[in-house]
Amino acid sequence: MKTEDLLRESENLLTAVANGEVDAFVIGRDDNRRVLLLANAYQRYRQLVERMQQGAVTLSGDSRVLYANQRFADMVGMPLSQLYTIALDSLVSVADRARIGTFLLISARDSRMELDLRRRDGTAIPVVLSHAAVSDGYTTLLVSDQRPLQWPALAGDALDSIRIALEHLNRSPGLDPQAREALESISEQINALARMSEEMVDVQRPPPRT
Amino acid sequence: MTPAEQRPRPAEEIWELRLHTAGQTPKSLTALANLQRICDEHLRGKYRIEVIDLMANPRLAKDHQIVAIPTLVRKLPEPLRRVIGDLSDTERALVGLELRRAT
Numbered sequence: 001m002k003t004e005d006l007l008r009e010s011e012n013l014l015t016a017v018a019n020g021e022v023d024a025f026v027i028g029r030d031d032n033r034r035v036l037l038l039a040n041a042y043q044r045y046r047q048l049v050e051r052m053q054q055g056a057v058t059l060s061g062d063s064r065v066l067y068a069n070q071r072f073a074d075m076v077g078m079p080l081s082q083l084y085t086i087a088l089d090s091l092v093s094v095a096d097r098a099r100i101g102t103f104l105l106i107s108a109r110d111s112r113m114e115l116d117l118r119r120r121d122g123t124a125i126p127v128v129l130s131h132a133a134v135s136d137g138y139t140t141l142l143v144s145d146q147r148p149l150q151w152p153a154l155a156g157d158a159l160d161s162i163r164i165a166l167e168h169l170n171r172s173p174g175l176d177p178q179a180r181e182a183l184e185s186i187s188e189q190i191n192a193l194a195r196m197s198e199e200m201v202d203v204q205r206p207p208p209r210t
Numbered sequence: 211m212t213p214a215e216q217r218p219r220p221a222e223e224i225w226e227l228r229l230h231t232a233g234q235t236p237k238s239l240t241a242l243a244n245l246q247r248i249c250d251e252h253l254r255g256k257y258r259i260e261v262i263d264l265m266a267n268p269r270l271a272k273d274h275q276i277v278a279i280p281t282l283v284r285k286l287p288e289p290l291r292r293v294i295g296d297l298s299d300t301e302r303a304l305v306g307l308e309l310r311r312a313t
Contacts, residue, residue: 005289009292009294012292012293012294012295012302012306013277013278013294015295015302016278016294016295017278019295019299021237021294021295021296021297021298021299022237022278022279022280022294022295022296023232023235023236023237023238023279024232024235024237024238024264024278024279024280025277025278025279026264026268026271026276026277026278026279028268030272031269031272033268033269033271033272034268035232035264035265035268035271035279037232037235040236041232041235041236041237042235043236044236
């Protein structure tokens with residue numbers, strides 16, 4: 001390559017870096033090259049992981065927490081700052097410790113395991129652990145809370161209350177026929193919503209553990 | 211751009227462009243979008259874009275001596291040219307690709 005071209009490319013590189021137009025660099029030589037991402041390059045992934053409804057935890061080779069998202073911290077009932085470096089097996093029952101050790105050794109992508117996470121307040125919550133990634137000696141697990149959501153049941157209770165109130169109104173003597181018709185229409189819609197709510201509770205009910 | 215500013219090139223010449231990215235980083239995605247726009251405006255129907263994900267295979271950085279990402283490489287027409295960055299500076303990208311002379 002001509003000196004003139006080399007100078008032009010060097011200037012091009014400096015301009016791109018100065019303008020913030022690059023978000024990764026290649027380091028190393030020959031076949032030992034690696035890509036290093038700048039912080040802004042994975043900002044969106046971090047936001048995604050922080051906001052997702054599944055717990056995520058990355059473990060070091062000795063099964064200590066290197067990184068966890070807020071959802072995982074909520075599951076175990078501990079502040080994030082206290083989770084770092086804690087041994088994962090301290091968050092599960094004694095009976096599950098041997099199982100989780102084996103599970104981590106397998107390190108097969110997409111393998112799954114059911115267990116109870118021990119919360120700081122002494123209660124336990126059923127979860128499914130699944131391997132998301134294993135690289136450079138680090139293991140990333142996804143943690144799915146298996147407790148049924150509370151809101152469909154609460155919604156069902158609220159709908160029942162509305163339905164009772166509507167039936168009471170409908171029995172009122174001297175009710176205008178148009179108002180009665182409107183009340184019946186509302187009752188039908190409430191009944192449909194109540195059925196949907198019941199179906200959601202059924203769908204969420206976890207299958208029996210094997 | 212006036213015809214006089216453009217680099218003269220044969221009508222049937224196909225441009226082979228290789229965009230080196232790092233997965234789906236914001237700058238890589240921006241570069242791809244900008245490259246598509248530039249090609250549609252200046253090379254309509256006469257270009258091929260190949261996207262090389264260096265996160266998946268960093269060794270490919272060796273071929274074209276890539277040091278920063280994203281980097282666009284013009285393989286054809288020769289001579290080989292590299293444009294570093296997300297191509298948001300259209301003027302710089304056009305000059306780098308020799309679609310426009312530097313002013």
